Amino acid sequence: MEVIVSDTPQESARLAADVITALYRDKPDAVLGVATGSSPVWVYDELGRRVGAGELTMAAGQAFMLDEYVGLAADHPQRYRHVIDRDFTAKVDLPADRVHGPDGLADDLAAACAAYEDQIREAGGVDLQLLGIGTDGHIAFNEPGSSLASRTRIKTLTAQTRADNARFFDGDVDAVPRHCLTQGVGTIMDARHIVLLANGRAKAEAVHHLVEGPVTAMWPGSVLQFHPHVTVFLDPAAASRLQLASYFVEAARGKPDWQGF
Numbered sequence: 450m451e452v453i454v455s456d457t458p459q460e461s462a463r464l465a466a467d468v469i470t471a472l473y474r475d476k477p478d479a480v481l482g483v484a485t486g487s488s489p490v491w492v493y494d495e496l497g498r499r500v501g502a503g504e505l506t507m508a509a510g511q512a513f514m515l516d517e518y519v520g521l522a523a524d525h526p527q528r529y530r531h532v533i534d535r536d537f538t539a540k541v542d543l544p545a546d547r548v549h550g551p552d553g554l555a556d557d558l559a560a561a562c563a564a565y566e567d568q569i570r571e572a573g574g575v576d577l578q579l580l581g582i583g584t585d586g587h588i589a590f591n592e593p594g595s596s597l598a599s600r601t602r603i604k605t606l607t608a609q610t611r612a613d614n615a616r617f618f619d620g621d622v623d624a625v626p627r628h629c630l631t632q633g634v635g636t637i638m639d640a641r642h643i644v645l646l647a648n649g650r651a652k653a654e655a656v657h658h659l660v661e662g663p664v665t666a667m668w669p670g671s672v673l674q675f676h677p678h679v680t681v682f683l684d685p686a687a688a689s690r691l692q693l694a695s696y697f698v699e700a701a702r703g704k705p706d707w708q709g710f
């Protein structure tokens with residue numbers, strides 16, 4: 450696991466965008482895994498800027514979302530489909546019909562989950578998965594206690610996650626759905642490169658468990674310690690509980706070239 454502590458979230462986002470830019474240069478039809486939440490938004494802004502400036506094209510790519518709420522009305526602005534359309538797809542040149550997500554309005558949710566797994570496999574798997582992390586250590590919507598081998602399925606959200614996400618529902622926790630469809634931990638682990646961003650002190654405990662804790666389903670992000678290619682971008686506040694923080698900062702200073710993680 451490579452851990453990079455930057456001075457600001459914006460600098461982390463630029464570095465993450467460098468990794469994605471390098472991927473699309475090498476592989477124009479690359480498959481990107483996209484995440485909702487505030488953590489990746491600056492990455493999407495930077496990708497959009499680069500596409501606009503002619504420095505990057507994702508036009509031959511595909512993207513797969515991590516998760517979706519169950520039962521939110523088709524036109525609800527907080528459906529992750531709409532969030533990704535607004536935060537990511539609208540900014541880049543990747544055609545909207547090549548951005549896929551699990552169908553939280555399907556009549557048969559289990560079948561929709563299985564179909565989504567098939568779709569990812571048929572696309573050749575995810576080349577680079579962008580991730581955030583919840584304050585309780587969840588990745589996508591794999592809450593504490595999730596099987597570390599899980600595949601895309603229906604999950605119940607914890608009270609903590611619903612409280613965290615109430616800010617997107619005018620502060621009304623009762624408006625936050627109780628269920629979601631989410632890629633499983635095992636599905637995420639199949640991605641060839643995982644790039645996780647975390648910012649702010651509220652993430653410091655989850656980041657500590659992710660990087661330094663024992664691998665446990667109680668902190669699902671910790672399973673990334675078993676993945677051969679993970680890059681974690683942190684701001685100083687998110688890194689503040691790492692025992693190895695000064696080591697990571699020193700290592701970053703000695704690094705001559707950020708390209709080619």
Ligand SMILES: N[C@@H]1[C@@H](O)[C@H](O)[C@@H](COP(=O)(O)O)O[C@@H]1O
Pocket residue numbers: 484485486487488489515516580581582583584587588589590610614
């Ligand atoms: N399902 C998403 C996760 O994919 C995301 O990582 C998490 C953290 O969001 P933020 O980046 O806004 O802190 O929020 C949601 O629960």
